[in-house]
Amino acid sequence: xxNPFVQKLGRYASLSDEDTxxxxxxxxxxxxxxxxxxxxxxxDPPGPVFVMLEGWACRYKxxxxxxxxxxxxxxxxxxxxxxxxxxxxxDHSIGTLTPALYTEIPRERxxxxxxxxxxxxxxxxxxxxxxxxxxxxxxVSMGRRDSTERLAHLMxxxxxxxxxxxxxxxxxxxMPLTQIVIADAxxxxxxxxxRVLRKLKVAGAMELGRGTLHIRDVESLxxxxxxxxxxxxxxxxxxx
Amino acid sequence: xxNPFVQKLGRYASLSDEDTxxxxxxxxxxxxxxxxxxxxxxxDPPGPVFVMLEGWACRYKxxxxxxxxxxxxxxxxxxxxxxxxxxxxxDHSIGTLTPALYTEIPRERxxxxxxxxxxxxxxxxxxxxxxxxxxxxxxVSMGRRDSTERLAHLMxxxxxxxxxxxxxxxxxxxMPLTQIVIADAxxxxxxxxxRVLRKLKVAGAMELGRGTLHIRDVESLxxxxxxxxxxxxxxxxxxx
DNA sequence: CGCGTTTTTGAAGCCCCTCAAGTGTAGTGG
DNA sequence: CCACTACACTTGAGGGGCTTCAAAAACGCG
Numbered sequence: 001x002x003n004p005f006v007q008k009l010g011r012y013a014s015l016s017d018e019d020t021x022x023x024x025x026x027x028x029x030x031x032x033x034x035x036x037x038x039x040x041x042x043x044d045p046p047g048p049v050f051v052m053l054e055g056w057a058c059r060y061k062x063x064x065x066x067x068x069x070x071x072x073x074x075x076x077x078x079x080x081x082x083x084x085x086x087x088x089x090x091d092h093s094i095g096t097l098t099p100a101l102y103t104e105i106p107r108e109r110x111x112x113x114x115x116x117x118x119x120x121x122x123x124x125x126x127x128x129x130x131x132x133x134x135x136x137x138x139x140v141s142m143g144r145r146d147s148t149e150r151l152a153h154l155m156x157x158x159x160x161x162x163x164x165x166x167x168x169x170x171x172x173x174x175m176p177l178t179q180i181v182i183a184d185a186x187x188x189x190x191x192x193x194x195r196v197l198r199k200l201k202v203a204g205a206m207e208l209g210r211g212t213l214h215i216r217d218v219e220s221l222x223x224x225x226x227x228x229x230x231x232x233x234x235x236x237x238x239x240x
Numbered sequence: 241x242x243n244p245f246v247q248k249l250g251r252y253a254s255l256s257d258e259d260t261x262x263x264x265x266x267x268x269x270x271x272x273x274x275x276x277x278x279x280x281x282x283x284d285p286p287g288p289v290f291v292m293l294e295g296w297a298c299r300y301k302x303x304x305x306x307x308x309x310x311x312x313x314x315x316x317x318x319x320x321x322x323x324x325x326x327x328x329x330x331d332h333s334i335g336t337l338t339p340a341l342y343t344e345i346p347r348e349r350x351x352x353x354x355x356x357x358x359x360x361x362x363x364x365x366x367x368x369x370x371x372x373x374x375x376x377x378x379x380v381s382m383g384r385r386d387s388t389e390r391l392a393h394l395m396x397x398x399x400x401x402x403x404x405x406x407x408x409x410x411x412x413x414x415m416p417l418t419q420i421v422i423a424d425a426x427x428x429x430x431x432x433x434x435r436v437l438r439k440l441k442v443a444g445a446m447e448l449g450r451g452t453l454h455i456r457d458v459e460s461l462x463x464x465x466x467x468x469x470x471x472x473x474x475x476x477x478x479x480x
Numbered sequence: 481c482g483c484g485t486t487t488t489t490g491a492a493g494c495c496c497c498t499c500a501a502g503t504g505t506a507g508t509g510g
Numbered sequence: 511c512c513a514c515t516a517c518a519c520t521t522g523a524g525g526g527g528c529t530t531c532a533a534a535a536a537c538g539c540g
Contacts, residue, residue, distance in 0.1 A: 061380050064466060069383040071376050086366050091373055091468070126326050133331055135375045136311050140301055142382035143309040143427030147496070178518065187383030192496055194520060226304060228331070387528070418486065432528055434488060449487095450537095 003027060004077030004165040005051050005103075011164060012130075013123040022113055022120070027051060027103045038095040039102070046084040048104040052076050055100030056176055060184065061092040070185035072134065073097075073158065073177075077165040082110065082128060098176045137228075142187050145226065150186050151196050152225035155206055159215060175213040200224070243267060244317035244405040245291050245343075251404060252366040253359045262353060262360070267291060267343045278335040279342070280321075285329055288344040291319040295340030296416055300424065301332040310425035312374065313337075313398065313417075317405040322350065322368060338416045377468075382427050385466065390426050391436050392465035395446055399455060415453040440464070 006023050009015065015023075030053060033039070039057065040047055050057075052074050059071040059080070071092060074080060080094065085107050105113075114121045134157065141150045162173045179197065183190040201207045205221040207214040215221060246263050249255065255263070270293060273279070279297065280287055290297075292314050299311040299320070311332060314320060320334065325347050345353075354361045374397065381390045402413045419437065423430040441447045445461040447454040455461060 059376075061376070063380075063384050067384050069380045071379055084369060086362060087369055092376060122326060129324060129327055132372070132375070135372070135379065136299075136301070136332060138379050139311055139375070139382060140303075140309045142379060144303050144307050180518075189497060190519085191498085191521090195496095198520090420486075429529060430487085431489090431530085434486095435528095438488090 002166065004053065005079065007165050008077035009120070009123040009127065012126040013119045015119050015123065016117075019117050019120050022116065026105050026109055026113060027053065030101055030103050032101050033096055033099065035096055035098050035100075038093050040081075040090055041093045042090050044090050046081060046087055046090060048106050049079055049082050049110050050074075050094065051079040051103040051105060053101045053103060055096060055098040055102075057094055057096045057100060057102075058181070058185070059092050059094050068184050069187065070181065071138075072131070073185065075158075075162060075165065076167065079105075079127070080131075082124065097181060147186070147188055147192055147196050148199060149225055150188070151182070151193065152200060152205065152221050153227060154182070154186060155208070155213060155215075156222055156225050156227045159213065171216070172212055172214040174211060175208065176211040177208075242406065244293060245319065247405050248317035249360070249363040249367065252370075253363040255359050255363065256357070259357050259360050262356065266345050266349055266353060267293065270341055270343050272341050273336055273339065275336055275338045275340075278333050280330055281333045282330050286321060286324040286327055288346050289319055289322055289350050290314075290334065291343040291345060292316050293341045293343060295336060295338040295342075297334055297336045297340060297342075298421070298425070299332050299334050308424050309427065310421065311378075312371070313425065315398075315402060315405065316407065319345075319367070320371075322364060337421060387426070387428055387432055387436050388439060389465055390428075391422070391433065392440060392445065392461050393467060394422070394426060395448070395453060395455075396462055396465050396467045399453065411456070412452055412454040414451060415448065416451040417448075 003024055005027060006015070006020055009023065010020075035055075039050055042061065054076055056076075057074040059074070060068050061071060062068045072080075074094070084090070114124060137153070137157065141153050145153060158175060159168065159173060162168050162175065167173050179193045180190045182188075183193045186193065188196075197208055200221075203220070203224075204216050205224060206216055221227075243264055245267060246255070246260055249263065250260075275295075279290055282301065294316055296316075297314040299314070300308050301311060302308045312320075314334070324330070354364060377393070377397070381393050385393060398415060399408065399413060402408050402415065407413050419433045420430045422428075423433045426433065428436075437448055440461075443460070443464075444456050445464060446456055461467075
């Protein structure tokens, strides 16, 4: 079974066999957790780098009044908090959405990896930059897109990212998100997310149910989303 | 006149005289521009690192239908796009809001700086992380705060940042933002921003006019904003 | 002074929320 | 195999926050 972490980084820089071996060896010590478990909480001192190998997680922040905002969705291959160690404490939490398999890479190990290979360094940097691009795209969505465009945009993003790590088989892919999580991510209510999903389904653009996303019409979905070809290294059209 | 770039980085790591000298020398070659000029545009190949020395600028992205979303506000001392060079092209633009004085540090020069001093490296990293924290906070604002909380939160953020580079004198500071720019940043309309500003003024929390922000009641403003003490390294209470 | 931009104010409407109730759908234990 | 439970999903009705449209007043810069 291919390591999605290696797969993802391999898209950003051409890795030597030695690089691949280093990465895989860094992922050897894995852990399993149930769904809805926090890997790290707001206020905790920053820990190691987390690498998702199976299952999904999210960064989130709880509001005082009880709501929550999801700041990023993490799928297999994603890692996070590479250099957060210089800060005193976490300003948000990370929790699993599904049962998950992940690795914790200690900070020193991470530094060794980076020091040992320019290609790995480059791959980590690019991954970091892409993540920042995703953050900015979320802000654009929240600020200037209505609920339908917003949901369509998120699904385009997740579809591409999932495909990049081999989680999709033509038109459909595993996407274990509840409408509640989607609402938390988009700044909407679950009730409204439900209605928008119905609308997109009736429009023949996409369908989401039972943990699976079915793209019915990529072109249409991308048009609704106002999806930017430049985003995520223009990968939407490939192998649709 | 103190260099705000040096001032800001000095808050993140203790810089030696040599570090300071290196930074100042990297800022020697300055440029002036008028307001509303783009430093770099979406689609351009990534350029050098920009360092703001005087005046304000913003990252922004234009929507197809004509609207725009401001992604970050840049004030003296801020720099950006440190390691964006690995990407093919910019996914957003950066433009001045006021007449500005800035430096372009070539990428090689930047690498030399980082290689020459661990303290500088650390300072750059922390600055980068704080910026990411700001991005995440914006998402939280857009997703889970109403217009009043959102505006109050932005003003708290900008007030602290401005104070950190010496732009504030007890209760008030220079803040050359039009209501239009604020609306573009918060995902609101200028009309509504105007009404919210009035509300905050009537409430005795703050006042914004003629390019100046007057904080009338920090406690009250922070309470309205739901401002997180953890945010920006808990600096709100200092020297209020 | 004159002109463009920003700010201000009002009225009407829509998008999304809130509240509420009912219908699946897994997972658990008897 | 069927209660029982806990969520997630679905659907409806009503309300509020913010937008849209419009126009006037104030500001700032040549």
